[in-house]
Amino acid sequence: MKTKIVYVCSSCGYVSPKWAGRCTRCGEWNTFEEQEEVKGQKGQAYTRAVTKTSTKQSVSRLSEVEIKGDERLFTGIAEFDRVMGGGIVRDSVTIITSPPGGGKSTLSLMVASQLAKSGKRVLYASGEESDSQIKSRADRILEKVEDNIWILADTSMDRVLEAIAEIDADLIILDSIQTFALAEFYPSRAGNPTQTMECASALVQSAKNKVRPRAVFMIGQMNKNDEIAGLRALEHLVDTVLVLEGDGAEELRSLIATKNRFGSTGEMGFFAMTEKGLASIDNPSEYFVTKREKGDGVSGSAITVLREGSRPVIAEIESLVSNSFMAYPLRISENMKKDTLNTLLSVLEQRGGIKLYDKNVVVKTTGGLYLKEQAANLAVLMSIVSGVRDFPLPSDWAFIADVGLTGELKKIPAMEGRIRELDRMGFKKVFVAFEGARKVKLDNLEVIECKNLIQLMGKIFPSRKK
Template identity: 60%
Template sequence: MGKCPNCDEWNSLEETIIDSKKGSSNGRSTVKRKTIKKLSEVTSSNSDRIVTNINEFNRVMGGGVVKDSITIITAKPGAGKSTLLLQVADDVSSQGYKVVYASGEESDSQIKNRADRILRKINDNIWIISDTNLNNVLDSINDIDPTLIIIDSIQSFTLDEYLPSRAGSPTQTMECANELLKVAKNSEKPRAVILVGQMNKNEEIAGLRALEHLVDTVLIIEGENEEELRALQSSKNRFGGTGEIGFFGMAETGMVSIDNPSEFFMTKREDGEAVSGSTLTVVREGSRPIIVEVESLVSNSFTPYPSRIGENLGKDQLNTLISILEQRGGFNLFNKNVVIKITGGLRLREQAINLAVIMSIVSSVHNRGISNDVVFIADVGLTGELKKVPSLEARIRELDRMGFKKVYVAKNAFARPVKFDKIKVMELKTLREVVKDVFN
């Protein structure tokens, strides 16, 4: 019918699909009502976890995969989301749990090719389904009865009840996520659900922000495709571990857990060996201290504008530190190129590294190395004074445990008297005092 019989307008009619399965107006009578309780009468219980053999994944998840939970993981294309989750599926299945891996983006053969490349042996407890129809996936879940369900990715699935809305639309994405939430939170059969979320150009999960509120855990993989290092960070975790970071190395066999990051971010040298331009500091990633190496190279510039390059370090931060060194430290760098690099490619965000960066530049200018058992942990103000940093005691105890001999910190940096076993703590007031003490 091209013409509306009511308003006599042409081409104004719209097709509407009515689903008879959605229920009638008195549908409330079919829903079982839950009883209200006093908070004091509720029995608390610890959620059951599946502890994998991937230590860095366990750290970020707060100790393992919680059975009645829903998690979403996002990253740039090619960062390793599907690879990591296939390794998790293999680990969980090897413990006797059933796993369903549903992909709306890859075929069965593509998933099999990846599995052949990164897994030694494919476990019989892993089932895969390549389909964009979530109704079919839910039917498969009922048939297999898995403990872990992986959905790759949530924006590629649709539910028949909400057609013709396309895959990736806010309606389909949220309704698919809600259906999987019901699967995860089933009181009779709790399951762990991990969703892959596509990342938009703003490096956020594509779609409504409500998707992040719905899930229990939000994981983000950081790292460039051409680099080996990958950082898995938890920006939200209702079961503990919010803010934790796990480190992985991308290899041909998949994501390799870096269980001792300090060794990864330092260059191994002989005791007492000193290389100009190299200093050590301690950063806090999540709840643990990590020792990292800062390298610098200072060279003559033959252009009006010397280069200031800070790999894994903000350009503004580097320019500020160079200005402090020139004005408060008495160094002339107006005709020098300065390049800063962090061993291992870790992106540094803390102010606690500032003294180490400056001392690395000083070491490069003098062409004199600093012993590799000396560490610098302090911020440096515009006045040239050293500033205290948070969690200093925990950082130094990690150094003491690993056998370092000396650490430079700000004067009066401790709120209370603290004693360490072997390491010597040098509390100094200004940058000039540190340079004078290190280089005599």
């Protein structure tokens, strides 16, 4: 006998190969019931109710639940462990996504290698690549291919579940979740929302087993809207959602936790894509600033401090101002919104007295860091003024403030941490909004408060006759 799952309308008896909210024959809503279709040797078919085994979970008092001290698996990849909240929780399910070529498979293989080094057993299942393709990448990016990594090149989730038990895996990596299917839900193909959710649910059950907890790391494909392909419910099902951002042609990659039940949502880590895989950028404040000797300042450069996740990161903003011979001068920026740049230029012209109607203005950041915070606005304007006046700003000065339409400097949050980061890195002066910095004990840094653009520019740039 052959059996398969079908859906039968309880109102009219119509049989459908897949579930639907409304019966196409009688028009009734929510009447489909899951049943088994059984075919005998002579081709006769009949349906019967699906028999499901009840799996009862024991009830526990919350106060009596024990938490083991080794609940996290540490990979040794500093930026990854930071974003995860201090390592991978032993019974957690994580999904990582990025645009094609973003490095999600590379990062997953690096995580597998690091955990295998510490004695953990890792199953790497791929529905997209053959075992030889995975081995080729491993040889390229890993110093050594560890014996504790098992490879399964198959799209059958049933085979994956068998392999998990077969090798008793501590970590399961699925590349990618949209390529796997459970036989129970045929004829729905891999990538179908039903298959994707059921495959993910099966992995969640495996991870949350009280007797044998396991960590699951799923790779998710990204659609053209830069979102995880499939149902949004997939993100609710898992514990952690990681997004690996970065242009395939650029070196910089940003790993962001858009959801994390065991850490800080919004935490960010930085990597550099190299021939040997992703290299962790452990000190971003050095990576995003051009190293210059004292006295080697250049015009058009200004320093600020951004808040990426929970930590402050020093960033350099560069501006190029040139004469325009067109009716509409160019306003170009790859690292901030064009509307924001145009607004700041209008404020600078009207409130700062810097004429830019016949000037092209190009703004970018060192390292390709995107300017999402208003805290960088003052540094953007100072880099432009520095370029217009051809006056280099000292490389150990920084600017942290928003700039209002009135030309006044505005306070921004988390100022204490930003100031301490500048002091740690040996900066000498920082210009902030009036009353924008609390009294913090500093070793080298001088905090200078200003009320508006005119007052600030008067302290920095030499006066010129109009």
